[in-house]
Amino acid sequence: MQKVVILGASGSIGRSAASVLAANPERYSVYALAARNNLDELAAQCELLHPEVVITASEEKFPELRQKIGSRAVTACGMEAMLEAVIHPEVDIVLCAIIGTAGILPVLAALKAGKKVALASKEVLVLAGELVMQACADSAGTLVPVDSEHSGVFQCLAGRSREELRKVWLTASGGPFRTWDSERIQRATVSEALAHPTWQMGRKITIDSASMMNKALELIEARYLFDLQPEQLDVVINPQSIVHALAELTDGSMLAQMSVPDMRLAIAYGLSYPARLSKPGSTLDLAQMAKLEFFAPDKDKFPALEFARTALQSGGTMPAVMNAANEVAVDRFCAGEINFGGIWRIIAKVMEAIPVEPQISLEQVLEADARARALARQLF
Numbered sequence: 001m002q003k004v005v006i007l008g009a010s011g012s013i014g015r016s017a018a019s020v021l022a023a024n025p026e027r028y029s030v031y032a033l034a035a036r037n038n039l040d041e042l043a044a045q046c047e048l049l050h051p052e053v054v055i056t057a058s059e060e061k062f063p064e065l066r067q068k069i070g071s072r073a074v075t076a077c078g079m080e081a082m083l084e085a086v087i088h089p090e091v092d093i094v095l096c097a098i099i100g101t102a103g104i105l106p107v108l109a110a111l112k113a114g115k116k117v118a119l120a121s122k123e124v125l126v127l128a129g130e131l132v133m134q135a136c137a138d139s140a141g142t143l144v145p146v147d148s149e150h151s152g153v154f155q156c157l158a159g160r161s162r163e164e165l166r167k168v169w170l171t172a173s174g175g176p177f178r179t180w181d182s183e184r185i186q187r188a189t190v191s192e193a194l195a196h197p198t199w200q201m202g203r204k205i206t207i208d209s210a211s212m213m214n215k216a217l218e219l220i221e222a223r224y225l226f227d228l229q230p231e232q233l234d235v236v237i238n239p240q241s242i243v244h245a246l247a248e249l250t251d252g253s254m255l256a257q258m259s260v261p262d263m264r265l266a267i268a269y270g271l272s273y274p275a276r277l278s279k280p281g282s283t284l285d286l287a288q289m290a291k292l293e294f295f296a297p298d299k300d301k302f303p304a305l306e307f308a309r310t311a312l313q314s315g316g317t318m319p320a321v322m323n324a325a326n327e328v329a330v331d332r333f334c335a336g337e338i339n340f341g342g343i344w345r346i347i348a349k350v351m352e353a354i355p356v357e358p359q360i361s362l363e364q365v366l367e368a369d370a371r372a373r374a375l376a377r378q379l380f
């Protein structure tokens, strides 16, 4: 029996994780659930999973949480409570699915305490990849990716020597604008950007999929997670979202990881690794699917992958700058301040304006993040 903490329990990944845990009560029990605002979801999960501790990241929401949870669990609030939960001696696995930079400290703490961290929060590796991988190497902690592409790479590389590997391919669905012309993409509306063809996900990541900034962030994550050189990383479009990643070996052999597009599979593997659960989701019927297509990404229509190249080559604080500019630009797009193409224009300007520094400390990465946000708010 393994004890789990879920950070970011009320989001799309957190809710899928709750359903995986609820389906496997003989393997997992929940020590703590944490979320920021959606206390009704936390209360519902408390009913379902019987955690010992329920945490809201927001101090303001604490009285409301206490009232909603009552005597069903210990209640707590704030970053301190999350840090305490992840290092608790009885805890085996920490699933981090917090949106934004708030996941970095709990992930570092959990790794240093020797926990297995199932990581879904992209920002953790994008901002602090060097620091996090160093913490992982220096401790008994292990890091297992929960993003579908990275879980795919992780599975393709399992038990394989590094000398065999030439390259890693992440797949992308291409998003809702794959077949649109440039001009129409520039003018796309929020609801058009939210109409993802294959994955059901949260709002920010769905817009990132439409702009392909999601893939840019994933390239950076993969670089740190698997310790790859920038030229060992590439992207291919698979509109069906059936192939999640490929490992290209030195002799030209390609290994693909395939499954139906269902996040519960990657979450279940993140929790169960190195074992596998027997029925985490539906299976793939290849004969029924009939068609599996691949395309090269269009770099002129979607400049996101070029931003990733720059960030990969520069390293240091540049991925943090790219990520911060994107977050602000997506917010401004959703608020109607800029058009869809404005997201890329803001990112390009911010990456050009803010000088790269080496990644020395979390404080300094967060400083670069703050500078990038301030500039992204003023542009256009």
Ligand code: MG
Binding pocket: 147, 148, 149, 218
């Ligand atoms: Mg992904």
